[in-house]
Amino acid sequence: MENDLLSVSRLFFCGADVYMLYRFFAAIFKQKWSGKKRIISSIITVLLIFFENAVGSVTLNFLTVPLFCYTYIVSSFKISLTNGIAYTIIYFTFVGGREVLFELMYRFLSKILPFYIPPWFTSGGIYFLFIEYVAGFLFLLYIEKYIKKLNVSNNNIISWYLLIVPILSLTISSSFLYMDFPEETFIQILMCACAFLLYFSNAAIFIILEKYTDVMNKVKYAELITVKKDMENEHFQNILKINDHYRCFMHDINAYFNSFRMLAMDGENKKIVEIIDELKGKIQKETSSVIYSGSPVLNAVLTERVSRAKEQGIEFTLFVEKFLKVDFISDADLISMFGNLLDNALEAAARCEPDNRKVNVKVFMGTSYFLIFYIENTFAVSARREGANLLSTKADPKHHGLGLGIVTTLAEKYGGSLNLEEKNGLFITTLTISAFAES
Structure with a gap:
């Protein structure tokens, strides 16, 4: 046929x-x-x-x-x-x-x-x-x-x-x-x-x-929506708390100045210094909640990790560029990326000796086109390797794979990359994200 x-x-x-x-x-x-x-x-x-x-x-x-x-x-x-x-x-x-x-x-x-x-x-x-x-x-x-x-x-x-x-x-x-x-x-x-x-x-x-x-x-x-709402509420409460402290301080400022005037007239300069030091410590203690960013979600992520670092005796330094824009990143992705990387750094530093627990974080615009999330942290356990690539200093490979795997996937989603390296006794994490990537 x-x-x-x-x-x-x-x-x-x-x-x-x-x-x-x-x-x-x-x-x-x-x-x-x-x-x-x-x-x-x-x-x-x-x-x-x-x-x-x-x-x-x-x-x-x-x-x-x-x-x-x-x-x-x-x-x-x-x-x-x-x-x-x-x-x-x-x-x-x-x-x-x-x-x-x-x-x-x-x-x-x-x-x-x-x-x-x-x-x-x-x-x-x-x-x-x-x-x-x-x-x-x-x-x-x-x-x-x-x-x-x-x-x-x-x-x-x-x-x-x-x-x-x-x-x-x-x-x-x-x-x-x-x-x-x-x-x-x-x-x-x-x-x-x-x-x-x-x-x-x-x-x-x-x-x-x-x-x-x-x-x-x-x-x-x-x-994730629930987490976001909780974070936004915490951010709002922190703002209200700081405003209340400053209102109280401004209410009492005239009384402090009058006291300083009387003490100065009596030559009690040492007493003035003591009151100022006490007042400075009180202000620092009551206004410990810092607003790092205009983004409620990012601010909540950073605030929670700063608090955890203090509890674990970790020296945590943080720089966030003024007027930083992260609104092109979805709240869920922001929590996943920044949260996972900060958790990795804190867990690695926590395993070090008490006098060598350090985490240094910088969030800034590398150019007008890229957002950089940079972390340096000390570590006690050298990073595992997969070929030429560094993975993590976390001991649990199962949870390491989940966290960094999520971050790597999300970095690619935003046209960026995740780079890990060891240098001068520090574990360095650099997350680069395109500010114009299609999410």
Whole structure:
């Protein structure tokens, strides 16, 4: 029977493949571009798949088509490279499950009906292939209906867990194709039914796990909002406390001046000095809550770590540039980045001898384009290494990986970088963030 791989109808099916791929990812992730760029990239992908299919090699098709689709996805959508791999595999398990299901159904129909169903790559197989694609598109709409409104994180580790059931079910259903199709009608129906259930169970489990992920993201967001509100409230209370102290001081200032005047007239200069020293200490003690930054969240992060440093006997010096702008960083990301790095520094310094516990922090604009968060801290345990890269002085590698991993990911999100080094007996952490990065 004549091979029909280079026909216009085959080009149509290749276009349908790319369109359904686009619909699947558009329901989950945001697009990088629209209009002409999207159309051109789609056409290029369609033509690549079309001419590759024309070769007629199943092995080549298996290796290159997913690669073409993956390249199309990561260039067209705002998706991480790892998530792109995971979701591309998930999509192809749906496609593969559909093909297995229809292959079994056609075998079954060929057994019970008095006509021959031609192979998909022939001109006569186009009509049956069209039915398969219509069913596949309806299946896609079914999935899209449930996942379209979900908020799926682009750095979502659970996407790899989504692969377990689809790959397992596809492996099981594909094994049916390498078995001799049984003669008993009941067993034939049972095989088709099992393939059908596996096909739709993939979608059901995928939707359930995606909804679970969405719920967990919302719970995490709610927790961060609560933390933010607590910090803002603490910041506001600190301001009120400082204002109250200064109002009391200003209320008593006339009385102090009158006392100084009388003592000076009596030649009691030593007594004046004693009162001034006592007053200075009192003011310092009552106004220990400092406003480091105009950002309530950053100020709360710094205030809490300064307080912890005092409790642990750590000499903590802090410089925050005046009128520092951090409003381009989300509150949750600011807490994660600055909080994790300060915690690392404090924990490392706390392990040193009491006379060698030091942390020096500077927050400033390196240029008008970059924010620099710079930390120097003493340490008792040398940093672990991974190749040429320093990791951390923290003893617990599990928690180290979590903290610095988060900071590294967020630094990349803001077009920056995290650099760690040991120099002159100090562990130096430099976080650089672009002030104009898209968050």
